Amino acid sequence: MKLLVNGKLVTEPLSLPFSLSFIRGDGLFETILGIDEKIIAWHRHYERLAKSAEKLLITIPARIDIEVGINQLLKGVVGKSRVRVAVLADSNWLIAVEQVAEGDKLPSLIKMNQILHSNSPLTAVKSISYGQSMLAVRLAQARGYTDGVYLNQNGDVVETGSANIVVLKNEKFITPSLKSGCLPGITRQILIKHFDISEELFTWEQMLESDAIFLCSSIRLLIPVCKVEDKLFENNPVGEKLIGDLNQLIRSKMEL
Numbered sequence: 001m002k003l004l005v006n007g008k009l010v011t012e013p014l015s016l017p018f019s020l021s022f023i024r025g026d027g028l029f030e031t032i033l034g035i036d037e038k039i040i041a042w043h044r045h046y047e048r049l050a051k052s053a054e055k056l057l058i059t060i061p062a063r064i065d066i067e068v069g070i071n072q073l074l075k076g077v078v079g080k081s082r083v084r085v086a087v088l089a090d091s092n093w094l095i096a097v098e099q100v101a102e103g104d105k106l107p108s109l110i111k112m113n114q115i116l117h118s119n120s121p122l123t124a125v126k127s128i129s130y131g132q133s134m135l136a137v138r139l140a141q142a143r144g145y146t147d148g149v150y151l152n153q154n155g156d157v158v159e160t161g162s163a164n165i166v167v168l169k170n171e172k173f174i175t176p177s178l179k180s181g182c183l184p185g186i187t188r189q190i191l192i193k194h195f196d197i198s199e200e201l202f203t204w205e206q207m208l209e210s211d212a213i214f215l216c217s218s219i220r221l222l223i224p225v226c227k228v229e230d231k232l233f234e235n236n237p238v239g240e241k242l243i244g245d246l247n248q249l250i251r252s253k254m255e256l
Helices: 020-024 042-056 063-074 131-142 186-195 204-208 237-252
Strands: 002-005 027-035 080-088 093-099 108-116 147-152 157-160 164-169 172-176 198-200 212-217 221-224
Touching (some): 002 063, 027 042, 042 063, 042 186, 063 080, 108 131, 108 157, 131 147, 147 204, 157 164, 157 204, 172 186, 186 212, 186 221, 186 237, 221 237
Parallel strands (some): 108 147, 172 198
Antiparallel strands (some): 002 093, 080 093, 147 157, 164 172, 164 212, 212 221
16 A cells, blocks of 8 residues: 655555544545546546535645645556545545455345435535444445445435445436435446436335346446345346446546
């Protein structure tokens, strides 16, 4: 892993900023896909970071300072990498870059008993207070699954602990509307813009009636779900085509 803290490359043993903001999880982060020395959809990531900072009254570094740091860390990198940008409320900030290992295990999902409120102060914010998201992953893994699906106070599907959701029904792709309280994911935005994915509210039961279910995120892009609770989902040719088209688009254009 390569690490940059407050604009300076860390070459000594790992040392993170010690502050109340760090201890309290008071800050924001972005996870960005790097391909070789380039990053994907940086404008969208910074725009989301800026909007979240405005909402939480946090001052973030100038865009150019973050860009210089990312470029410094990605110099000489080959292949896929995970670029994390974290900004704390006390003005400390850091960037970390690590290689991404290709995984072949498809996600499986359970239903979370806890709910996400669509009007929460942290709705649509990628906060470093990530305990709620990781709880879904840990509870799912304890049952032999990989992630948990959150519903909101109205029973609408929101997202999993680590990704947005896309369903396929009658050859139509649908993702939960932002009204559900889901994160405005970057890959989700790209799918809506370039592939005419619809935004709608739907329930857990309606999701289970889908022909296929997918998770989308900045690093994994779009991957099919193989199982939801006790229901199995097979590979779908329409979904496979979308996955291929998205991957081709990502590799052909850095800014989307």
